[in-house]
């Protein structure tokens with residue numbers, strides 16, 4: 060096309076970049092992918108979703124084995140965890156997924172895959188070593204890295220991040236975790252269940268600070284019940300290494316505190332990978348908070364797009380994939396499509412899981428919206444009770460016209476249950492449709508139908524409808540005037 064080597068150049072072979080490359084190449088565009096590592100797949104495959112969910116599953120099984128008597132089964136005491144075997148299992152899962160993200164697959168789709176760290180020379184040309192590579196459109200999809208707060212002493216001690224924690228040689232006897240977001244709580248539960256003494260040191264007043272406090276509290280209660288110590292409102296002031304332990308000193312309110320652990324995991328959020336690409340030379344600000352983009356994911360240079368974690372917005376694999384699709388629409392189809400994250404869901408995969416779509420109370424209040432909350436407890440879900448998972452709830456917010464604004468679920472398989480709501484919102488469905496659908500019994504998914512049914516049913520079972528039916532069909536009202544037949548006194 061024109062005088063460019065490629066139609067589309069993609070920098071970074073993670074979820075966002077690979078979505079663009081696969082889609083654009085299959086649609087017949089000439090695409091080059093430049094990845095700095097010798098492998099594709101990005102954080103999700105090697106240091107994120109895949110290893111974390113594999114670790115959480117191993118920990119869940121181990122925890123279940125140790126708590127079998129809850130289910131009327133003989134108690135067992137499995138031996139201690141050999142983390143090298145857990146690590147081997149994590150590597151096996153990564154290896155099973157790897158072929159899907161292999162350079163061979165993308166070459167097979169017709170793309171060119173190159174290794175290196177390109178630097179922009181102008182908006183169409185990058186330098187890759189001594190070579191110049193040009194493309195009509197560029198997509199920066201370089202992802203993010205762990206953000207490490209500027210705590211005195213931290214840079215002088217060795218600590219873990221998501222890049223090292225899945226590769227440990229042994230289970231830490233004790234683990235301090237700085238941070239209280241999804242990565243922190245997932246790792247806290249996994250390591251605690253495997254046998255580490257875990258302490259979460261969280262700056263905010265609650266865990267999972269984006270979520271409503273009552274929902275996050277359900278996760279915290281379970282973590283604490285499983286032995287995780289949660290220290291909230293904690294400000295770290297110094298980190299040192301003393302006698303083979305990492306020591307974190309800080310303040311909780313006015314109280315000075317000291318915590319010691321064999322290892323320290325830093326999970327304090329993410330910083331966008333924007334440096335070293337020569338973006339500043341093009342007038343694009345290289346902020347660690349993310350590259351600024353317009354609705355169509357274009358930087359101020361309209362032919363340079365950014366997608367995925369590097370935008371600093373919705374740092375999830377499915378969001379990266381979605382944004383990759385938006386870039387394809389804008390570049391290959393030349394459609395002015397904007398990214399719309401109104402219904403982008405997310406989930407913390409602890410037990411209970413905490414999944415969210417749309418507005419929760421915090422976000423609705425921040426927008427000054429009037430809303431009502433409809434709740435359903437897992438305690439009223441037969442399947443959850445059968446499986447010993449009757450704790451947790453679903454919260455649906457509706458606006459003044461009773462249209463759903465968002466759904467939050469904290470309970471068993473909440474992430475999977477939220478899929479119904481993704482389809483609900485994407486399809487512009489009505490609550491009455493969901494309420495009238497027949498769900499298999501007994502399933503956790505009935506909680507979705509039930510919350511819809513309680514709102515819709517309130518209108519159906521109203522006094523007005525009762526009076527109307529009584530009038531039309533001469534209904535005779537309640538039958539329990541002489542007492543209920545099964546009541547002992549009336550027999």
Ligand SMILES: Cc1cc2nc3c(=O)[nH]c(=O)nc-3n(C[C@H](O)[C@H](O)[C@H](O)COP(=O)(O)OP(=O)(O)OC[C@H]3O[C@@H](n4cnc5c(N)ncnc54)[C@H](O)[C@@H]3O)c2cc1C
Nearest residue numbers: 071073074075095101102103107201202367368374375376
């Ligand atoms: C522990 C953990 C658990 C997570 N769990 C989940 C989860 O359960 N569900 C979920 O949806 N999300 C999860 N995430 C988030 C998810 O991993 C990211 O949102 C996703 O990987 C972002 O994809 P991306 O393509 O934007 O970036 P990445 O996957 O990070 O890919 C960026 C790529 O760009 C390359 N690159 C960087 N700089 C350059 C450069 N200068 N030149 C060339 N290449 C470069 C990198 O090597 C990398 O391959 C988790 C993250 C972590 C850390």
